[in-house]
Amino acid sequence: MPTRIDARALRRALPLWGEPALRAAETHWAARLSPHALMDRAGATAARLLRARWPHARSVLLLCGPGNNGGDGLSAARWLAQEPHAPRVRVLLLGCGEPAQWQDPRRPTDWRWALERARAAGVELRAWAGADPQALLRDGDVAVDALLGLGLREAPRGEVELGIRALQQLAPAKPVLALDLPSGLRGTQGTAPGACVRATVTLAMLGLQPGHATGPHTDHCGEVWLDTLQVDASACAVAPDAWLGASDAALAALSPLEQAAHKGERGDLRLFGGASGMSGALWLAARAALQLGGGRVLAASLDERAPGLDPEFPELMLRQPAELLAQARAARGPACNVFGPGGGDSGQALRCLRELLDLPQPLVVDADGLNLLAAQQRDGELWQALRARGAAGRHTWLTPHPSEAARLLELGTAEVQADRLDAARRLVEATGASIVLKGAGSVVAPAGQTPWINPTGNGLLASAGTGDVLAGALGACLARSAASPDAARAAVWLHGAGADLALREAAALRAGTLPAWMLRAWRAAAAH
DSSP states (O other), X not given: OOEEOSTTGGGSEEEEXXXXXXXXXXXXXXXXXXXXXXXXXXXXXXXXXXXXXXXXXXXXXXXXXXXXXHHHHHHHHHHHHTSTTOOEEXXXXXXXXXXXXXXXXXXXXXXXXXHHHHHHTTOEEEESTTSOHHHHXXXXXXXEEESOOXXXXXXXXXXXXXXXXXXXXXXXXXXXXXXXXOTTOOTTTOOOSSOOOOOSEEXXXXXXXXGGTSSTTGGGGOEEEEEOTTSOGGGGOOOOSEEEEOHHHHHHTSOOTTSOOOHHHHOEEEEEEOOTTOHHHHHHHHHHHHHTTOSEEEEEESOTXXXXXXXXXXXXXXXXXXXXXXXXXXXXXXXXXXXXXXXXXXXXXXHHHHHHHTXXXXXXXXXXXXXXXXXXXXXXXXXXXXXXXXXXXXXXXXXXXXXXXXXXXXXXXXHHHHTHHHHHHHHHHHHSXXXXXOSTTXXXXXXXXXXXXXXXXXXXXXXXXXXXXXXXXXXHHHHTTTTOHHHHHHHHHHHHHHHHHHHHTTOOOOTTTHHHHHHHHHHHHHHO
């Protein structure tokens, strides 16, 4: 059986492969295995998953395209038809012409082999033209999407587009199993340029792709399962595009909150922000840092009228910006500085950020700190200071959401979302900093390392203040771990895992309660 990509599977790191790497691996193994072995294995695992996932299905309809993804579907149809107590298996062929054209020598050899195997097994084969697809879909208990696989370049057209739209109308009334990817989804980017199947389950074969984990349309995958087809995609010595999971390694970078320690070992966290009318952002970040294990949390508001005490969290030490900057200049020992939550765009904010860039401690720049950067010339003093930190080996983390990333890169937000991994890499190159690109499948890109995609989180995080909570949590985790990239990944993982736990328990979630859910998720992960 394939493996479901759930919390248990994601405790270890799973590689994510781009299209070139998967094509290279497919070619490599096809030359070393017996003819058609990969397609035969793909069909067998698809049939096993379908029967395990929907054991009472009496009728299965497979929509197969003209490429190797369609061949995998034909192979699955043959395996299903040969099972004891087999369901009724029917195949609709789209974009393949009339039956007389199906064995055209220009078609892929594996596809033609799978077609003949399905025909010999008694599978009902029909061309899309002349069939009644809506009636066939209504009659089936499960539909299989085997229309498009790797290499989508533009919006689907012709019969394939019609097939995708028919499957769109089917969901969610009946389940859809997608092979490799939901047809219409770009595997490297997680985007859909046109019509796209919304699958109940997606079976990735040979390897996972970035589009299974990040991008504006990654949710079209539904449940994701993986079968490597008994081969190793890394055999071609091609590096993964990114990594997914590894929650165990990330959390291991953080000493348990209950471990005996004094506050100095957990580090000092200094936060700057909270301009007039925006003090809530600073308090959310500072409170999160305190709850996530910051040893001493000090906050400086850029609003002169800000109170000198947080009555709900009196542990927070509130200072004037000049006083806290002076303390940071003289500080020794583990620490981290955070600038930006509610920071505004004043001259004072700009001067504060400029001074923090010159200090040796790890630095998190969020929210208005990013907006200040985006407003400056790319060859100006602020950007030069930012890049100098990277050149000097000083740890800097920028935490943009897609619109902030777009402003930093001088692009449109749609361009960032069109290829989130590439946007994160470009930000690393442009700034010399490490990046957390927030959103569906947040991308954590430590400078000089392969990016990592966070598997946790849901729509409950799409509310005001949750990004401020992440900034505070990230600062706390960096301060207590010598700025380890694994600790940064832990903060991002906990941020999403807290929201996932709240969703499972059908609880209301707001930014102020999110740190408590993050702590619960941490303890639950440690217990397992």
